[in-house]
Amino acid sequence: MNTVIETRGLEKHFGRVRALDGLDLSVEAGEVHGFLGPNGAGKSTTIRVLLGLIRASGGNATLFGRDPWRDAVELHRRIAYVPGDVNLWSNLSGGESIDLLTRLRGGTTDKRAYAARREHLAEVFQFDPSKKGRTYSKGNRQKVALIAALATPADLYILDEPTSGLDPLMEAVFRQEIAALLGDGATVLLSSHILSEVEHLCDRVSIIRAGRTVETGTLAELRHLTRTEISFAGEGIDHAAFATIPGAHDLVVDGARVRFTADSDAMPDVLAALSRLRATGVTVNPPSLEELFMRHYHDEIDEPARSSLEGVR
Amino acid sequence: MKTLPTLLLARFRRDRVQIIVWLALFALLEVAGRGAVTETYGDDAERASVIRLVIMSPAILMLRGTPQGTDPDAFQFFLLFGFLGLMVGLMMTFLAVRHTRGDEEAGRAELVGSTPAGRIAPLLATALEGVILSALVGAIMGGVAFAYGADASGALLYGAALSAVGIAYLGVGLACAQLMRTSRGANGLAAAIVTLGYAFRAMGDATGTVQPDGLSMEAGWWSWLSPIGWGQAVAPYTHQRLWPLALCVALGAVLFAASAWLQSHRDLDSSIVPERAGRLHAPLSLSGPIGLVWRTLRNPVIGWTVGGALFGLVLGAVGQTVVDLVNTPDGQEAGQAITDTLAAIAGPNAEGGLIDLFTTGLFGFVGVLAAVGGVQAIMRARQDEAGGTAELVLAAPVSRFRWFSAYLLIGAASVAAVLAFAVLGAFVGLIGSPDVGERMSTVAEAGLAQLPACLVIVAVAALVFALVPRASIALGWAVLLVAIVLGQFGGLFGFPEWVRDISPFTHTPIVTAETIDWSAAWVMSGIAVVVAAGATALVRRRDLALGG
Numbered sequence: 113m114n115t116v117i118e119t120r121g122l123e124k125h126f127g128r129v130r131a132l133d134g135l136d137l138s139v140e141a142g143e144v145h146g147f148l149g150p151n152g153a154g155k156s157t158t159i160r161v162l163l164g165l166i167r168a169s170g171g172n173a174t175l176f177g178r179d180p181w182r183d184a185v186e187l188h189r190r191i192a193y194v195p196g197d198v199n200l201w202s203n204l205s206g207g208e209s210i211d212l213l214t215r216l217r218g219g220t221t222d223k224r225a226y227a228a229r230r231e232h233l234a235e236v237f238q239f240d241p242s243k244k245g246r247t248y249s250k251g252n253r254q255k256v257a258l259i260a261a262l263a264t265p266a267d268l269y270i271l272d273e274p275t276s277g278l279d280p281l282m283e284a285v286f287r288q289e290i291a292a293l294l295g296d297g298a299t300v301l302l303s304s305h306i307l308s309e310v311e312h313l314c315d316r317v318s319i320i321r322a323g324r325t326v327e328t329g330t331l332a333e334l335r336h337l338t339r340t341e342i343s344f345a346g347e348g349i350d351h352a353a354f355a356t357i358p359g360a361h362d363l364v365v366d367g368a369r370v371r372f373t374a375d376s377d378a379m380p381d382v383l384a385a386l387s388r389l390r391a392t393g394v395t396v397n398p399p400s401l402e403e404l405f406m407r408h409y410h411d412e413i414d415e416p417a418r419s420s421l422e423g424v425r
Numbered sequence: 426m427k428t429l430p431t432l433l434l435a436r437f438r439r440d441r442v443q444i445i446v447w448l449a450l451f452a453l454l455e456v457a458g459r460g461a462v463t464e465t466y467g468d469d470a471e472r473a474s475v476i477r478l479v480i481m482s483p484a485i486l487m488l489r490g491t492p493q494g495t496d497p498d499a500f501q502f503f504l505l506f507g508f509l510g511l512m513v514g515l516m517m518t519f520l521a522v523r524h525t526r527g528d529e530e531a532g533r534a535e536l537v538g539s540t541p542a543g544r545i546a547p548l549l550a551t552a553l554e555g556v557i558l559s560a561l562v563g564a565i566m567g568g569v570a571f572a573y574g575a576d577a578s579g580a581l582l583y584g585a586a587l588s589a590v591g592i593a594y595l596g597v598g599l600a601c602a603q604l605m606r607t608s609r610g611a612n613g614l615a616a617a618i619v620t621l622g623y624a625f626r627a628m629g630d631a632t633g634t635v636q637p638d639g640l641s642m643e644a645g646w647w648s649w650l651s652p653i654g655w656g657q658a659v660a661p662y663t664h665q666r667l668w669p670l671a672l673c674v675a676l677g678a679v680l681f682a683a684s685a686w687l688q689s690h691r692d693l694d695s696s697i698v699p700e701r702a703g704r705l706h707a708p709l710s711l712s713g714p715i716g717l718v719w720r721t722l723r724n725p726v727i728g729w730t731v732g733g734a735l736f737g738l739v740l741g742a743v744g745q746t747v748v749d750l751v752n753t754p755d756g757q758e759a760g761q762a763i764t765d766t767l768a769a770i771a772g773p774n775a776e777g778g779l780i781d782l783f784t785t786g787l788f789g790f791v792g793v794l795a796a797v798g799g800v801q802a803i804m805r806a807r808q809d810e811a812g813g814t815a816e817l818v819l820a821a822p823v824s825r826f827r828w829f830s831a832y833l834l835i836g837a838a839s840v841a842a843v844l845a846f847a848v849l850g851a852f853v854g855l856i857g858s859p860d861v862g863e864r865m866s867t868v869a870e871a872g873l874a875q876l877p878a879c880l881v882i883v884a885v886a887a888l889v890f891a892l893v894p895r896a897s898i899a900l901g902w903a904v905l906l907v908a909i910v911l912g913q914f915g916g917l918f919g920f921p922e923w924v925r926d927i928s929p930f931t932h933t934p935i936v937t938a939e940t941i942d943w944s945a946a947w948v949m950s951g952i953a954v955v956v957a958a959g960a961t962a963l964v965r966r967r968d969l970a971l972g973g
Contacts, residue, residue: 160969163819163820165819165969166968167968185822185823185824188821188823189822191820193817195816195820197813198813198817199812199813199814200814201720201814202609203721204707204711204720205704206703207703207704207705207706207707208704208706208707208708208711209707210707212711212712212717213817213821215707215711215712215713216712216713216818216821216822216823217821241703241705242702242703242705243703244607246530246607247606247607247700257817
């Protein structure tokens, strides 16, 4: 596979602030790569370095094997970009802004295909292109950038929190459109802090924090690091028997329900133990990215008060 | 209405800096005007001779007003009131729109409207702020006049006349904010109405009738269409009429009442004049950075160009009057004063006939106008960078060079257009003067001579943008201001030569000289090109500076 985006030890300083502090990112051709991190982690800064809008202070970055700062113009012919905070020209209508952005990208050579594509996108995103830029809401400004980005084919789509102003219906439309792109072999870098979006769309994710990559891999690989949540009805079962469940962590008796977590690879043994106990009302929640994400920012969030029953085992 | 004091205080707090600047500007104008009158037209005889001549020149009457005798206070009123009315009108309409439609557009009105303040209290607070400020402007101007020796009743009425004009235009601003959907639209309409009021007054004054004493005039009927005309009709030092004050206040009150009715009956974010739908598709002209920058700057550039053309027209038309003035036996003395002033403006080595001095001296102001338009184009680059639209353009396959040179190009083209149209306007104004051919060639040279200095200033503004993007708006305008003060008025203020030499305007070729020395023009053109190229190279090398 070809590597489309590659950064090694990327650094960016703004005065004394280290926005990026040794960031590693590797995006392969044809994948949707989730770029996760809380606000201020350095997602937008990384993207601006990749677009050659700002210059890295240290480390290196390549796009399609080329320097994003020096070869910005040539690289941009292959890239479609949606900024995190879309600002439009106040005196241009939405339709004019879309046409302008597409023309700047040289995307109107096939006029008929572009017109059809624009029409289609405006319809599915329920977008009115006749209003002036200053009267659009955040969501509608985002639609302008999305429609312009999706209206002409690109090799790489860089999308910075593209759905942060969209309602759930529009998010679903967005997912469909991205899924359609993948059939054409495009590469997508999708920055987000909405985990469900990343779980739905991404093949691999990189989680960054304070300008550094803290975790990267396929969803399956990362799930390996997380635990499955299991609960069942505890009535009529001797509490002492809970200790016989192998690999159970954080076991809690919550009224009639018993909850615990287990490592994903311990699941066959856990299920065998549950059947021996003749447990009823069993629910199994697969590990979520949410959990992974929370774990990486664990020390930033207050430890939830839990009455641990570890001693029961 | 318990929220009213809070809202009122919040408005004063938001405007505190602006208010101080406006009030200081008004006071400064009155003081400077008073100084100039004493200096140039010190005694009754001098003033009488000037008035007799001016009465025969509609072009000067349009710029000034209708004379009311030789009393020094009345003379000051005649010279300045029209312009003060224009200023107070713009101040009040901008204020009214900022706190009504401006807040509504930004979503602040929604926030405030959800509190017990409701729909009407914010409007009332805005109106109150405007009335208080109008009164303050009047008090300051009357106070300065009184300090310069005007009698108490005259000074009081003078201040009241200006306040009343302010109140009338406050109503205009409030009504425009109800009519238009955007603050830009409302400000545009209101400024047009104020300017039209100034123009009607100018027409009325130019077509006025001379009174039997030969030293005062009554304005023509056009002036009755204009609140500024009404303010003028108060004639605070002579006729002391009160009823035009009532006319102004009544207009303000009627428009306020209408605005309040509309405000309480319409939906939030709606307007009487509906917002026009935009185009569905971009025109072909909107395909690259140049088309885009032109689209965003088109209206201001057209505005500056029309301003230049009108200025040129008046300049051409008035020039001959000045010559006539000096050629009458009566005018020798006043003429000498004018010649001295003009020579100071035109530069240390200026020679030649009075009319050429006059033309080239005033073309300095056209240069200022042109430079302002040019600097505005560069400042637009900063606004686009900070506002985030530059990011969209530069993330497309558009090089920094292609992006930034569009602003430079439109800036330079704007400078050239303003100067060219001023020259054309002056040509039209000159028709009917003797020696038209010679006059026209002087005017064309005067226009061309301004070009290099203006381009240097645009290039320096570009350099500021490249080096210190976040401070570039304040610094860019400061560069222009310093260049204007040192270069165009350095002679009047008596700055030493080395200080004046800092400004490019100081080096503008003097076209009234026996043989025109264009070498400085070539040097400045070269500097402009080099500095602009350097700025473009630096823009390529720096980070895009977003926000703030």
